[in-house]
Amino acid sequence: xxxxxxxxxxxxxxxxxxxxxxVVVQGVLTGLVxxxxxxxxxxxxxxxRVVNFAHGEFAVVGMYAAFLLFRSLGLxxxxxxxxxxxxxxxxxxxxxxxxxxxFVGRAEHEQFILLVGVGIVIANVLLMTFGPDARPANLPYGxxxxxxxxxxxxxxxxxxxxxxxxxxAALFAFFRWTATGTAIRACADNLAGAAVxxxxxxxxxxxxxxxxxxxxxxxxxxxxxxxxxAPSLGPAYTLxxxxxxxxxxxxxxxxxxxxxxxxxxxxxxxxxxxEPSMKSMFSFALLIAVLVLRPRGLMGRRA
Amino acid sequence: MIxxxxxxxxxxxxxxxxxxxxxxxxxxxxDRYLLSILTLIFYxxxxxxxxxxxxxxxxxxxxxxxxxxxxxxxxxxxxxVYFGVGPWLGVFAAIVIAAAFGGAVGWLGFRFGVEGxxxxxxxxxxxxxxxxxxxxxxxxxxSGGLFIPYEEGRLGQWWNLRxxxxxxxxxxxxxxxxxxxxxAGLTRSRLGYQWLAVREDEAAARALGIDAFRAKMAAVLVxxxxxxxxxxxxxxxxxxLFPAQIFDIGRSIxxxxxxxxxxxxxxxxxxxxxxxxTPLGEGLIALTARLGIDAPGMKAVFYGLTLIAIIYVRPSGxxxxxxxxxxxxxxxx
Amino acid sequence: xxxxxxxxxxxxHFRGLVAVDQVSLSVMPGDILAxxxxxxxxxxxxxxxxxxxxxxDEGTIAFCGERIEELAPDERCRxxxxxxxxxxxxxxxxxxxxxxxxxxLLRRPDVAAARRHALAVLDRLDLIERRALxxxxxxxxxxxxxxxARALATEPKLLLLDxxxxxxxxxxxxxxxxILAGLNRDGLTIVLIEHVMRAVMALAHRVLVLHHGxxxxxxxxxxxxxxxxxxxxxxxxxALG
Numbered sequence: 001x002x003x004x005x006x007x008x009x010x011x012x013x014x015x016x017x018x019x020x021x022x023v024v025v026q027g028v029l030t031g032l033v034x035x036x037x038x039x040x041x042x043x044x045x046x047x048x049r050v051v052n053f054a055h056g057e058f059a060v061v062g063m064y065a066a067f068l069l070f071r072s073l074g075l076x077x078x079x080x081x082x083x084x085x086x087x088x089x090x091x092x093x094x095x096x097x098x099x100x101x102x103f104v105g106r107a108e109h110e111q112f113i114l115l116v117g118v119g120i121v122i123a124n125v126l127l128m129t130f131g132p133d134a135r136p137a138n139l140p141y142g143x144x145x146x147x148x149x150x151x152x153x154x155x156x157x158x159x160x161x162x163x164x165x166x167x168x169a170a171l172f173a174f175f176r177w178t179a180t181g182t183a184i185r186a187c188a189d190n191l192a193g194a195a196v197x198x199x200x201x202x203x204x205x206x207x208x209x210x211x212x213x214x215x216x217x218x219x220x221x222x223x224x225x226x227x228x229x230a231p232s233l234g235p236a237y238t239l240x241x242x243x244x245x246x247x248x249x250x251x252x253x254x255x256x257x258x259x260x261x262x263x264x265x266x267x268x269x270x271x272x273x274x275e276p277s278m279k280s281m282f283s284f285a286l287l288i289a290v291l292v293l294r295p296r297g298l299m300g301r302r303a
Numbered sequence: 304m305i306x307x308x309x310x311x312x313x314x315x316x317x318x319x320x321x322x323x324x325x326x327x328x329x330x331x332x333x334d335r336y337l338l339s340i341l342t343l344i345f346y347x348x349x350x351x352x353x354x355x356x357x358x359x360x361x362x363x364x365x366x367x368x369x370x371x372x373x374x375x376x377x378x379x380x381x382x383x384v385y386f387g388v389g390p391w392l393g394v395f396a397a398i399v400i401a402a403a404f405g406g407a408v409g410w411l412g413f414r415f416g417v418e419g420x421x422x423x424x425x426x427x428x429x430x431x432x433x434x435x436x437x438x439x440x441x442x443x444x445x446s447g448g449l450f451i452p453y454e455e456g457r458l459g460q461w462w463n464l465r466x467x468x469x470x471x472x473x474x475x476x477x478x479x480x481x482x483x484x485x486x487a488g489l490t491r492s493r494l495g496y497q498w499l500a501v502r503e504d505e506a507a508a509r510a511l512g513i514d515a516f517r518a519k520m521a522a523v524l525v526x527x528x529x530x531x532x533x534x535x536x537x538x539x540x541x542x543x544l545f546p547a548q549i550f551d552i553g554r555s556i557x558x559x560x561x562x563x564x565x566x567x568x569x570x571x572x573x574x575x576x577x578x579x580x581t582p583l584g585e586g587l588i589a590l591t592a593r594l595g596i597d598a599p600g601m602k603a604v605f606y607g608l609t610l611i612a613i614i615y616v617r618p619s620g621x622x623x624x625x626x627x628x629x630x631x632x633x634x635x636x
Numbered sequence: 637x638x639x640x641x642x643x644x645x646x647x648x649h650f651r652g653l654v655a656v657d658q659v660s661l662s663v664m665p666g667d668i669l670a671x672x673x674x675x676x677x678x679x680x681x682x683x684x685x686x687x688x689x690x691x692x693d694e695g696t697i698a699f700c701g702e703r704i705e706e707l708a709p710d711e712r713c714r715x716x717x718x719x720x721x722x723x724x725x726x727x728x729x730x731x732x733x734x735x736x737x738x739x740x741l742l743r744r745p746d747v748a749a750a751r752r753h754a755l756a757v758l759d760r761l762d763l764i765e766r767r768a769l770x771x772x773x774x775x776x777x778x779x780x781x782x783x784x785a786r787a788l789a790t791e792p793k794l795l796l797l798d799x800x801x802x803x804x805x806x807x808x809x810x811x812x813x814x815i816l817a818g819l820n821r822d823g824l825t826i827v828l829i830e831h832v833m834r835a836v837m838a839l840a841h842r843v844l845v846l847h848h849g850x851x852x853x854x855x856x857x858x859x860x861x862x863x864x865x866x867x868x869x870x871x872x873x874x875a876l877g
Contacts, residue, residue, distance in 0.1 A: 051420045120607030124600030284428040292415040500738045503727035512713035512742040
């Protein structure tokens with residue numbers, strides 16, 4: 001005869017278990033979107049070798065763009081993601097070709113400072129335009145979820161994650177199978193060699209920066225479905241992107257996504273187990289550990 | 304010190320003495336508002352100088368220097384609030400704690416070959432980690448903040464840094480001047496030369512017998528200790544500390560603007576930078592307020608644009624150019 | 637008399653490629669040894685192992701009778717091993733004088749004393765007139781002399797020179813040879829990697845030839861340059877006719 005206590009604890013265990021599974025799944029889905037943002041950074045850093053310290057700020061601009069389009073035209077961010085990405089590509093292309101290109105060979109600290117300045121300007125222009133309060137995009141299906149067994153997943157997270165993976169896959173195909181993509185990879189591998197064989201490095205850099213920012217813009221559009229847009233989020237997202245890229249491995253596209261999942265899950269778990277406000281502490285500790293012990297990350301190439 | 308003074312060209316001495324005299328006498332004619340602006344300038348000149356030591360001379364980029372300001376501030380404030388230990392003693396504890404953190408960051412970075420942007424990220428991570436940690440330290444007030452109470456009976460206790468604007472004006476001026484003297488002295492020493500060598504080419508420096516690890520550790524230890532003193536000043540000047548503010552990455556960036564605009568790796572660069580940026584920033588705020596424009600991010604946008612302009616057009620900063628114009632040279636001939 | 641430098645069967649592999657293969661050499665105080673060989677023969681790798689930049693996979697290196705394979709480059713310099721780099725590496729933002737002062741500071745912690753010594757070294761290397769110029773403004777021959785001056789200021793017992801004549805015109809080569817010969821007469825032991833045979837013949841007491849990482853000949857310069865194996869390594873089998 002089953003002791004009533006056994007039944008009770010068995011039920012509690014399975015409940016806790018299903019909570020954990022939910023937390024992890026949520027972490028994975030969110031992490032994939034972060035991974036897309038980090039992918040942009042990895043592409044830029046890996047090829048152009050410029051440290052984009054304004055990366056998070058660009059993501060926030062993407063969030064606001066999607067937010068505005070939703071608010072004014074009622075367009076779903078999952079749809080506007082594409083035109084936003086296209087617009088960001090153009091911005092990235094122009095920015096690299098004009099301003100950033102002259103910094104490519106210069107001292108590293110000068111590059112950061114430039115982009116730190118750009119980030120400060122972006123964040124505060126957003127502040128002046130929209131004010132400091134967080135702006136949510138309240139999608140009609142924002143509170144709907146799928147119920148799969150013990151899992152309760154938000155539809156928005158599922159869609160966003162799928163979109164993120166789709167874009168990443170498209171990018172992977174581009175780099176693997178198109179001439180331009182291969183040329184860009186050549187630049188990353190061997191810059192002098194690329195120039196010698198006649199590749200227009202400046203144009204390729206501009207394309208790469210455009211692609212990187214397009215990822216960020218798309219990621220921002222997706223992120224506004226799961227988080228509220230606020231001007232102060234920039235630095236946090238920049239750091240998040242760097243943590244993901246370094247943990248996952250610089251120069252590896254799969255690494256950016258895997259790193260995204262890893263950070264997404266660990267932050268979700270840390271927030272759940274320890275305390276929500278401490279979840280970033282874990283990520284920072286992880287960053288320090290990776291920087292010190294295995295700087296090429298999980299899947300990065302040997303420097 | 305005397306050797307330093309003797310080492311300067313007469314023209315430089317004249318400019319320097321004149322400028323210092325001017326600053327010492329300013330309170331005779333200036334109102335409280337102007338003094339508060341100048342105090343802020345001196346503060347940024349000082350902490351900027353501390354950062355300049357590590358970056359401009361030793362070539363190690365720290366983007367988390369707010370960590371040391373915060374640690375210095377909290378240690379001194381806690382010792383005062385809980386044990387009544389005045390800042391002139393508390394500053395020693397502040398220096399020790401900040402240097403310990405700086406040493407830890409430095410050791411992790413230099414021992415394991417974390418360089419360039421990776422080292423910068425390491426410093427950011429350390430500052431952010433500490434910020435969140437302090438949010439949860441109940442005895443330090445947590446995210447709600449730590450306050451140094453206003454005690455009317457203590458007014459005039461200059462040794463406890465309890466006083467009016469004038470007191471803080473002179474303390475800040477002393478700090479800024481002391482910072483300049485310290486950096487000037489250090490950079491002309493053997494260690495200063497070793498820093499330059501490591502900054503320029505670490506492998507070549509090692510081939511000349513320089514222990515690069517030791518040199519870099521010395522830089523981070525001195526820099527963090529120096530910055531902590533600024534933190535102590537901050538605590539007793541503003542009397543309230545919030546982790547989200549004092550450890551914030553925005554603060555880390557704010558304190559590097561002066562040295563960059565003024566001139567990295569120069570003795571007077573941070574001072575010039577502070578004298579350019581702070582008044583312009585405050586002036587901009589005053590102007591927009593006068594015009595009735597409510598634009599909370601305006602000052603920061605201005606700083607951002609200045610940063611971009613300087614790093615694009617004159618990356619070595621304003622001071623080297625200015626020095627040429629007024630005919631002084633920095634390097635001892 | 638113990639050898640100043642005793643390298644005993646050192647080897648270095650880089651992922652399947654054998655860069656240096658069981659090379660031994662010994663240098664007495666006051667010697668000038670030239671290490672020659674075609675490109676890719678492993679000469680710079682050998683130097684890097686002696687200077688401490690790269691650790692040997694096998695073998696030992698002794699300096700003044702003491703084993704030094706475990707020591708860091710800066711420690712080796714403190715013991716008396718000075719080196720120059722094949723791609724000259726002056727400190728670009730610093731003046732010629734400051735570059736050499738940094739070297740001089742090793743043995744003279746007082747900055748003023750270091751400066752006096754640096755000026756003496758600069759005088760010896762014929763750079764005294766350019767002492768206030770930024771190092772980045774120098775011509776290549778001057779940079780090469782600066783590189784030597786800087787290493788010399790650390791007062792080494794042994795100076796490793798990596799292709800210090802490369803890129804110099806014959807007159808400049810002769811000038812450098814004269815300076816090095818003078819330093820050697822004053823007691824400096826020199827090991828140099830060289831391609832410029834004019835300098836090798838003029839300076840070296842002994843020559844060591846490397847090919848594919850291994851020693852193929854060693855001896856007096858006149859003998860070595862006539863050695864068939866050496867000629868073959870440089871010019872190919874056809875050159876032997």
